[in-house]
Amino acid sequence: MFAMARKKLSIRRRESRKWREPPEKSLRFENVRIRSTNFEDEQVEEVKKQLQDALQLCGIENEIATFLKKKFDNLYGGHWNCVVGRNFGSHLDPVKYIHITVSKISVILFR
Secondary structure (H helix, E strand, O other): OHHHHHHHHHHHHHHHHOOOOOHHHHOOHHHEEEEEEOOOHHHHHHHHHHHHHHHHHOOOHHHHHHHHHHHHHHHHOOOOEEEEEOOOOOOOOOOOEEEEEEOOEEEEEEO
């Protein structure tokens, strides 16, 4: 009995990590809004480009965050951090940051 309930729970948990709708519908890139940033214009364009690539290649939020972090570590050096999600709170005091919303998800990239 417990094994059956456990299996149902793990299936439900796995499904909740995936997007509810296909990326073509839910994550249209034209729905991008920059909430706040202290990046220069060329860095903002680079974030948009890398985020578009991440949304096409990655299936879950953790993969998107890892993709963006590694890209910015390689491009701009240093230690970048990335938070991707649909519902979270944050209070950060970073040197460089950008907060972008794409449809249902928010992305915070900071150093």
